[in-house]
Amino acid sequence: MRQVVVIAPLDGVAVPLQQVPDPVFSEVLVGPGVAIVPEETAQTVLAPMTGRLLKLKPHAFIIAAEGRRAVLVHLGIDTVRLNGSATELIAREKQVIEAGEPVMRWLPVCVTQAGLSAICPVVALDAPRDALESLAEGAIRAGASLFTWRHSG
Secondary structure, eight states: OEEEEEEOSSSEEEEEGGGSSSHHHHTTSSOOEEEEEEOSSOEEEEOSSSEEEEEEETTEEEEEEGGGEEEEEEOSSSGGGGTTTTEEEOSOTTOEEOTTOEEEEEOHHHHHHTTOOOOEEEEETTOOGGGEESOOOEEEOTTSEEEEEEEOO
């Protein structure tokens, strides 16, 4: 049994995924996790674990580690419509990155000013619902433990 600690990619308040105003996340269709209601100040978004950036878009990224574990960080809901106006990419797609290294800069206030939700789901893709433990709740700082992903095998 091996565990991976997934860290918070940004500052805010950790809440259950059920609070995300999108059923893909709130009904845990892509995997379990935790959402972060971000502070509205400009933020540097960090890699939640060590791995390769499989996908890197202005509104979301997927990082994959050994053992077929992948984490999705989605910056706000429906933010693909902003065409990257709220973000500036720092990392590159396919890059290997360490947990806590910068991935992009983000302005959550631009998301809320556009009338969208800035809540950020952080999801263990395709993980069983019971694979996560020590889920954070309440105020959280970037780099702090968000959840632990248990894995057998």
